[in-house]
Amino acid sequence: MRFFLTLIACCCVVTAASGASDPLISPSAKTAVGAAAGAASTSSGASASGSSSARKLSERDKEAQAEADLSVRIQERLAIMRANQQARVAAAAKAKKQAEAKAAAAAVEAAKPKISNVWSYEGEFGPANWGSINPAWARCGSGNRQSPIDIRDGMKVELEQITFDYHPSSFNVTDNGHTVQVMVGSGNYITVGNRTYELIQFHFHRPSEERINGKGYEMVVHLVHKDSSGHIAMLALLLERGKAQPVIQTVWNNLPLEKYDTAVPAIALDPADLLPARRDYYTFMGSMTTPPCEENVLWMVMKEPVQASPAQMALFSRLYPLNARPTQPSNGRIIKESN
Template identity: 35%
Template structure:
């Protein structure tokens, strides 16, 4: 393991050991013979990527209005830990933060970035997408997707993350005195789309409940470029609805 210099005892930047790095960079990718159209062929564990009937992401074109149920975000501040998996960058969150929906709690596990946005709105994609991945008590995934749009504002919490963004595959960064609160990575508008889907990366496990916010979070062009430099293109194509209903819950 190669450990880079510690700055004033505060920053630990680790190049993951070879065995772990291989695990962090699985055989699937976003192009060529290991791209999305081939995921289902790469492993028996990935069969849902090809044969699943409730796959994600989707296009929100035909959303049906439904009565609004608020999403209650009970997120806590935590120390910054980030991993570059080789197929994306994730912020790892410790226990203590949760999403409440109708009184049920879903624990926040991680934040993931995608370029461009994976979900579509009348065929259009956001510049990027932040996905906040939660788990429920039965082990199912509950994911909040936040469209990111380049504009004239810079998000301060995102800047704090990007200042320490791991740019190389297999690199993990832990900062002992930098705290973030994911609550400040959410737009002020909380209307959302809801549908039943899957993970958007192998093994494409179904039974994931998606809440896709309809209002984007505005970030600066420089912030968007920093994300792009670290992860490149990592968006799965839109998947067929196969009869599923997408609901729009407008606040």
């Protein structure tokens, strides 16, 4: 359409120019032709101006659209950055919370009492610390009836005699790291106070854990008995230097070659051969003398010592120079002794 308008306008201009110089055309015709030519020229100019405005408007739209697109991209990028920042903050908070929880757990664990089953007769794991090494051993440090004790001021009474029913039995010998322990076959009993106890094992301490009116002995043998209800009765035989003791020699002959090993001899042993000729004794309620130091143990300490040779004692002293718990306060407990 613009093409046709421009063409007409050009024709009018040419005609007008031609008419102006043509003597055959009247002045009024020349005027009309000139007017037509002017109109055509004006129309052509307006058309060109409109086209330029349209182009400018289109460029502005493109710029506006480009700005809008850029703004959208910027917003998207900012949203991603904010999300990443929030994720980093959340991750840092989670890591901090986990670290705090771990530190709190470590603090709780550190506050717990250290539990161990390791004990000895000297040093860090010695008797003074048994009560704190393991909570299950608390009685070792705070019990009311702990053993051994220095036996003093016993009340002399008519004590019931201990009835011994010991027989030759099979046995095994273990070096358990604390002492030499002899497990005895079943069928060996004592009866005292109308209660019968079976001999389970016997073992040795050096020096003697028990004292009599302040006097200690070079060694002691503890014979451990239990009744059908699990009550414990301990019989203590004090050892003094003298002639060789046959049961002890049988045990020494069958010692294992390594600590924590067990020897199982093919011979029998009669625990009755350990007993002194006199059967008078002291008695009181006490405890086991090794962890966990359980109490309510019936103690019977024979008054007459048993002899063992210096060589027999020396052999044990090479294995265990010291394996005795120190004496404990008697705490006013009743101690009886036979007349």
